[in-house]
Amino acid sequence: MAKRQIPVIVLAGFLGSGKTTLLNHLLRRAGGSRIGAVVNDFGSVEIDAMTVAGQVDSMVSLGNGCLCCAVDTSELDDYLDRLARPAARIDVIVIEASGLAEPQELIRMILASENQHIVYGGLVEVVDAAEFARTRAAHPELDRHLGLADLVVLNKADRVAEAERTDLLATLAGLAPGRPVLPASYGRVDPELLFDRRPREDRLEAVRQLSFEDLVADDGDDDHAHDHEHADHSGHLHAAYDSLSFVADAPMNPRRLLDFLDSRPPGLYRIKGFVRFDVPGSRQKFTLHAVGDFLRFYPSPWARDEERLTQLVLIGSGIDTEALRKELEACRDTEAAAQAAGEETMWGVLRYVQDPEEQGDPQEHHEPAPGAHDDLGERADVWP
Numbered sequence: 615m616a617k618r619q620i621p622v623i624v625l626a627g628f629l630g631s632g633k634t635t636l637l638n639h640l641l642r643r644a645g646g647s648r649i650g651a652v653v654n655d656f657g658s659v660e661i662d663a664m665t666v667a668g669q670v671d672s673m674v675s676l677g678n679g680c681l682c683c684a685v686d687t688s689e690l691d692d693y694l695d696r697l698a699r700p701a702a703r704i705d706v707i708v709i710e711a712s713g714l715a716e717p718q719e720l721i722r723m724i725l726a727s728e729n730q731h732i733v734y735g736g737l738v739e740v741v742d743a744a745e746f747a748r749t750r751a752a753h754p755e756l757d758r759h760l761g762l763a764d765l766v767v768l769n770k771a772d773r774v775a776e777a778e779r780t781d782l783l784a785t786l787a788g789l790a791p792g793r794p795v796l797p798a799s800y801g802r803v804d805p806e807l808l809f810d811r812r813p814r815e816d817r818l819e820a821v822r823q824l825s826f827e828d829l830v831a832d833d834g835d836d837d838h839a840h841d842h843e844h845a846d847h848s849g850h851l852h853a854a855y856d857s858l859s860f861v862a863d864a865p866m867n868p869r870r871l872l873d874f875l876d877s878r879p880p881g882l883y884r885i886k887g888f889v890r891f892d893v894p895g896s897r898q899k900f901t902l903h904a905v906g907d908f909l910r911f912y913p914s915p916w917a918r919d920e921e922r923l924t925q926l927v928l929i930g931s932g933i934d935t936e937a938l939r940k941e942l943e944a945c946r947d948t949e950a951a952a953q954a955a956g957e958e959t960m961w962g963v964l965r966y967v968q969d970p971e972e973q974g975d976p977q978e979h980h981e982p983a984p985g986a987h988d989d990l991g992e993r994a995d996v997w998p
């Protein structure tokens with residue numbers, strides 16, 4: 615009898631659409647299935663990996679750079695080989711593409727893999743309901759990505775009114791004809807839709823429709839693969855995007871950081887990471903997410919042994935990364951100033967702490983298990 619092959623699912627979607635949130639949901643709701651997660655982060659600070667580490671059976675962070683730019687596919691192959699080793703007992707592999715990755719390139723790499731243990735398991739495209747129109751206007755290639763998707767998740771459905779949601783579902787159904795389009799909040803989709811162990815006939819059909827020839831064919835508007843540029847030392851970025859990684863061990867001054875965030879330039883589309891304020895009463899770790907106009911802090915305890923650092927990744931287009939770095943540096947405080955600060959200095963930040971009434975499961979995206987950093991630091995050693 616033929617050996618079962620491990621499906622490799624690509625989880626794609628624009629910056630901040632909710633891929634990590636969905637991945638965490640899958641990891642929590644995997645039941646008896648073992649998920650091998652591959653996280654393709656930006657920048658030298660691996661925020662996404664930190665956010666899922668500790669919840670994964672076998673954690674691989676691809677580290678720097680955009681996968682779709684890898685000229686040499688051997689790195690992904692190597693990671694897939696390791697996850698697909700029988701000893702790892704993995705049932706499904708999910709690759710979370712970076713928010714600017716070209717899913718077509720990733721799919722091509724999976725289909726071209728010589729590993730007999732894996733099979734391409736489909737593309738899940740995550741869409742931010744609140745940002746869809748804006749993202750689509752700025753990134754017409756989104757339509758093509760949706761056309762490749764086997765499943766579209768209209769995430770952040772909680773952020774739009776019902777009428778708008780209905781319109782969006784109709785638009786998406788037109789862009790991904792015949793494919794399921796699911797509204798979801800906080801990535802809560804039924805994992806069964808993504809990875810039943812034996813793919814259903816319809817999914818097989820969908821995958822078959824996407825042949826290698828389809829993928830390598832030049833569809834006319836794909837200038838993407840050739841116009842990448844090195845944004846900085848930390849990796850490849852989509853042309854016109856720049857990123858900045860910022861790390862500080864000094865506490866951040868809440869008021870200055872809030873001023874910085876409140877006046878962030880519109881091109882600074884995405885900020886994610888962790889902030890240390892260390893003001894009395896607010897000594898927790900504050901996970902920070904900004905997506906477009908959306909800004910939230912999620913306080914949670916520091917893990918035991920976790921290094922108390924501020925670590926941020928900023929991604930945007932037309933941004934002056936050096937000026938932003940200087941502004942962030944100016945938000946640092948001395949330890950003594952933080953200790954002497956009154957609780958009222960946190961009020962501005964607390965305005966952006968997620969309201970418990972919001973639908974999110976706070977566990978889903980800001981509490982890596984204790985030791986998560988250690989997992990990352992030793993990621994070469996986490997293999998079973």
Ligand SMILES: Nc1nc2c(ncn2[C@@H]2O[C@H](COP(=O)(O)OP(=O)(O)OP(=O)(O)O)[C@@H](O)[C@H]2O)c(=O)[nH]1
Pocket residue numbers: 627628629630631632633634635636662712713714769770771772773798799800801884886903904905910974979
């Ligand atoms: N209101 C709302 N917020 C959500 C939902 N899903 C995710 N978020 C929030 O959106 C922000 C970004 O979510 P992530 O899961 O980190 O997004 P991502 O696609 O992994 O982001 P990148 O890795 O930067 O591309 C976080 O603050 C999440 O809590 C949702 O359904 N509703």
